[in-house]
Amino acid sequence: MSDILVQGVQMLLVLLLAPLLTGFVRKIKARLLRRQGASVIQPYRDLLRLLRKEVVLADNASWLFRVTPYVTFAAIWVAAALVPTFATGLLFNWTADLIAIVALLGSARFFLALAGMDVGTSFGGIGSSREVMIAALAEPAMLLFVFCIALVAGSTQLSTVANFIASSYVGLRVSLGMAMIALIMVALAENARIPVDNPATHLELTMVHEAMVLEYSGRHLAMIEFGASLKLLLYISLIACVFLPWKIAVFGTGPLSYAIGAVAYLVKLTTAGFFLALFETATAKMRVFRVPQFLGAALMLGLLGTLLLFVSKSF
Amino acid sequence: MSAVVLQMLCVAGLLGSAVLAIVLSRSKIATAIIYSATLSASAIALIGSIHWLLGDTANAVDLTLPIGLPWLGSHFRLDPLASFFLVVVNLGGAVASLYGLGYGHHEAAPHRVLPFFPAFLAGMNLVVLADDAFSYLLCWEFMSLVSWALVMAHHREAGNAKAGYVYLVMASFGTLALLLAFGLLGGPAGDYGFAAIRAAPHTPYVATLVLILMLLGAGSKAGLVPLHVWLPLAHPAAPSHVSALMSGVMTKVAIYGFIRVVFDLLGQPLWPASVIVLFLGGVTAVMGILYAMMEKDLKRLLAYSTIENVGVIFASLGLALAFQASGLKLLAALAFTAALFHVLNHSFFKSLLFFGAGAVLTATGERDMDKLGGLIHRMPLTSFAVLVGCVAISALPPFNGFVSEWLMFQAVLQSPELSQWALKITVPAVGALLALAAALAAACFVKAYGVTFLGRPRGATAETAEEVDLYSLSAMFILAALCLLAGILPGLVIDSLSPITLQILGGRMPVQANEPWLSIAPIAESRSSYNGLLVMVFITISASLAVVFIHRFASRALRRSPAWGCGFSDPTPAAQYSGGSFAQPIRRVFGTLVFHARDHVEMPPPGDIKPARLRIELHDLIWERMYEPIAGAVGFSSDKLNRLQFLTIRRYLSLVFVTLVTLLLVLAIWS
Structure with missing residues (x-):
């Protein structure tokens, strides 16, 4: 019974924290630009507002267009619930390993890209085609990161990986460093952050994600924005869980360690959010056809890390 | 009745339906009768093979028919590997027949399809069941020829005659490679039963050669790059339910051939062989899907995606070979299971x-x-x-x-x-x-x-x-x-x-x-x-x-309106993203290297009212760099040899004489 409870807490936790994280990143970015910025709880207000509004649906939108926001949201939510946040070994962690989590995010993107094509405007098409191009490069890089991690920890199961890295002395490794850089690059691309895409703009010719969801409104848009925040949280949780499993609670160690784990998790989220905002403020967005080089570098880093591990386990 | 006899009876039923289709010819009810017959025969064969595979599989069942080579007969055998591929073949056959019951009515010339469809199913069943090299090759060639006839069913449509021709050439090439492979396996003693081949020892030299020949023979039928060129031409040319069978099932029969020879008959392979298979599989997967991405014909896109999936299967098989060569049985089984699972999935x-x-x-x-x-x-x-x-x-x-x-x-x-x-x-x-x-x-x-x-x-x-x-x-x-x-x-x-x-x-x-x-x-x-x-x-x-939460507690209001599109509603549907424009980012990233893709923009000068045009230039480098030179060389030499057709009788006789003397000399020096 308590397994289900902890798992439920995790599912609700990611749901509650995701908009806060987005608000926090926006706030920091605003402060770095010497602006006052909106309150950190603004994303919650936006979501509530969107949820209450009516949906304006294009005349020729099909059922797929209406189903996609829910499917996308559900796929990302399930994926986010499977990444250990404050504790490892949760009840459903065994349902899917890291490869399956990557594929779940792939499902979400597949449907979103289809929805972009559904109404038949040029904006949707341009967004979808660029999104799948980015994904076609980001996914192999992500899988090479998975290979690299699996070679070190001997598992693709996130709980096992986190426990392994937290418990034993792994130390500083070149290959893990490369994998971490690769993962961060992939995370930036997957979450449509600067320098790959700009989450704050709406009308810019190199836009990707925002163009794809241009036709969405009301509760549908709320679901998609919520999904996007969840995805950002998921990637940060993933980086934290694999590379900084510091103070993460092992399943069954009691409420106190859960509480410590939760506090540590919040600290990690805050730090990561701060660095993300700092990085985004300090970097310019790149042209869309520079993105392949960016992601190609991530792919090569992943491959290099993997090959180094083949040369010697101690790299 | 033993399980293999049941399978053979189903095959006989399929062949019988083929004959029946010829008899019925252009009759109106032929379509319904033939597809019902193939549906029932495939369904029975499917149930039979599933039942056998899930039951006691320890004892394979044999059947020898007194046809074929006089000293060998025709051997047929049902073992776990064959029964799995029978499931794939007959499931595909049954569903395609069901589909044909409806789709077949739109066929303009059903008498060009109906006799060959059951024969094609029978041919694929027989290849999987065959247990000696002679029957195997015979059935393989039967399957190829019947499927060629199906590719040519709509022979008046543009491009189909070329598709049929290229298919015929590549299929003959594949069979030639298989013939040589079985010749090497049978050895000078010439015992072509699979049991004898399995028992005989094979030197590493022969084993590697056979593996390469199988990659050429079975690989060309399955669509391994660069032997895939016929596949995207031929598979879409056939009627759609036949395309489904060719892509979903016939490529699997080719993979069966590869597994049967390389894993079952050859015994322990050498590890360098697995590097070749792995590499070919990986390259085939990427090339196949890149070709598919560039395609705007729906059926050709699917055919190219078949090449990708075949690549995935061959890569898994290569992994299985690698693990097997290192003696890691559990891991070899894992990779092999992945390959078989993908075979099943892809057929679905x-x-x-x-x-x-x-x-x-x-x-x-x-x-x-x-x-x-x-x-x-x-x-x-x-x-x-x-x-x-x-x-x-x-x-x-x-x-x-x-x-x-x-x-x-x-x-x-x-x-x-x-x-x-x-x-x-x-x-x-x-x-x-x-x-x-x-x-x-x-x-x-x-x-x-x-x-x-x-x-x-x-x-x-x-x-x-x-x-x-x-x-x-x-x-x-x-x-x-x-x-x-x-x-x-x-x-x-x-x-x-x-x-x-x-x-x-x-x-x-x-x-x-x-x-x-x-x-x-x-x-x-x-x-x-x-x-x-x-x-x-x-x-x-x-x-x-x-959904429930939002519709209950938030809003469920919905209003239809024209698409927003940032205030710019496209005037015509032609302004939408097309297949070519959707593929543009990927064409720019990968296509410039793989296809030498170039976009040419023809912009008229200001004041000119000509429309601006975008022309996309793509090159199929494998076709241009590999097949066209070969075709050119064949054309050139046949032009030169053409002169031999117009000689006098004296010259022909002297040619025969010279040939005879040369051959006798060769024989004399050889022995």
């Missing part, structure tokens, strides 16, 4: 997608995606089934395509166990290629589905399309259901594949039925596990929760 979703393409063709008469669009409104059921197929082939959970790719990646992750350095480096690199192919496949099917079924209709026929008949729909929905079932209950499939890995590799994966909650765990749960059923249940529950 590729048949489904070809049926969908056939339905689109029936409804609109178009295969060109840039003239389609918006079919999700006109053909809701077809588009739902095809959507399932697209999700499954893009390897997304919780459908079946994901499970086999997941198993394959798990096998790739075990590569540190291998002992050879070359393999240790090759396997992760091939893994990266496969990951790239999987991601590109998702992009490709977003394009295929998005351009064909979504958006606004780009042509008049797409605007007036009607939903297809119930037979076609039920065939598609059966396959869609199978895609989902194999995805959420993968443990059952893996367990029923274990007799085959036991037979071929002498090892098996752990029993998956013991895992809690229908999970699958290839090695150990702490290493990796996946549960398709729970993933599906979770997604369903959380999506429904979100």
